[in-house]
Amino acid sequence: MALASCGDMASLPDVSARPPEHNLPSSTGGNVAGDTDVGNSPPPPEAGAGRKAPTTQVESFPALDLVSLISRIRQSNALGFFTKLALKNAIDDLLAEIDGFHTNGMNGPIQLLREHYNLLLFKLLALLEEDDPALFRDIAASGEALWATLSNPITFKRLSSIQGLRQ
Amino acid sequence: MINFRFVVPLLSLFCLLTTVPASAEQDDWLKKDLFTVITLKGHPCGKVVSVKRLGEKDYLASCKSGDEYRVYTNSKQRVKVVPR
Numbered sequence: 001m002a003l004a005s006c007g008d009m010a011s012l013p014d015v016s017a018r019p020p021e022h023n024l025p026s027s028t029g030g031n032v033a034g035d036t037d038v039g040n041s042p043p044p045p046e047a048g049a050g051r052k053a054p055t056t057q058v059e060s061f062p063a064l065d066l067v068s069l070i071s072r073i074r075q076s077n078a079l080g081f082f083t084k085l086a087l088k089n090a091i092d093d094l095l096a097e098i099d100g101f102h103t104n105g106m107n108g109p110i111q112l113l114r115e116h117y118n119l120l121l122f123k124l125l126a127l128l129e130e131d132d133p134a135l136f137r138d139i140a141a142s143g144e145a146l147w148a149t150l151s152n153p154i155t156f157k158r159l160s161s162i163q164g165l166r167q
Numbered sequence: 168m169i170n171f172r173f174v175v176p177l178l179s180l181f182c183l184l185t186t187v188p189a190s191a192e193q194d195d196w197l198k199k200d201l202f203t204v205i206t207l208k209g210h211p212c213g214k215v216v217s218v219k220r221l222g223e224k225d226y227l228a229s230c231k232s233g234d235e236y237r238v239y240t241n242s243k244q245r246v247k248v249v250p251r
Binding site: 087127 | 196201203224
């Protein structure tokens with residue numbers, strides 16, 4: 001497999017060993033507008049103390065999680081070449097949609113993007129459930145945190161700047 | 168003293184026994200891969216029963232349902248599934 005031989009599995013960080021603070025509250029699901037506003041307008045000075053805590057939490061989120069998960073999908077023996085490439089295409093499409101949303105407000109509302117994300121996640125989990133249970137478990141456990149990363153313009157921008165995410 | 172009259176047929180038999188299952192395994196793996204990608208793209212298939220190689224990363228998959236699909240990667244490295 002061309003994609004399976006891209007790297008060394010042992011060198012990848014252990015996703016399951018994430019510290020507890022990485023499990024962000026699922027505020028992105030219900031408070032989408034609030035998350036989207038983070039990147040567009042700074043918090044008012046008087047509300048600085050109240051809003052600093054979640055902002056700090058978002059900034060300390062490990063942006064490499066998505067990258068490491070994609071690496072593990074690439075290296076998984078459970079999926080064939082065409083399946084991996086089709087999934088990569090789907091991930092690229094979703095990232096482009098989310099990028100359009102964060103940049104221009106296109107492809108919205110965010111609930112629609114969330115549906116696309118969920119659909120892709122379920123497809124991926126269905127493919128991995130039998131043949132790669134460890135990766136299945138890690139992705140299932142990271143679903144909400146991954147969406148929190150993608151739906152937040154700050155963390156998404158950081159992800160987009162990581163070379164290799166779309167390679 | 169090695170008797171080559173026996174060694175050569177034995178080696179041939181060994182090669183046959185080890186390569187044929189590997190090839191069949193690869194064939195099954197490709198069928199599974201093609202079936203998965205056909206299904207991911209939302210096409211009916213059931214099971215890929217036979218595969219014909221058309222080129223580099225270009226296959227014609229025949230499904231149990233009777234449908235045939237050309238599965239290939241285009242120049243933009245995107246997977247395409249085209250019903251025949």
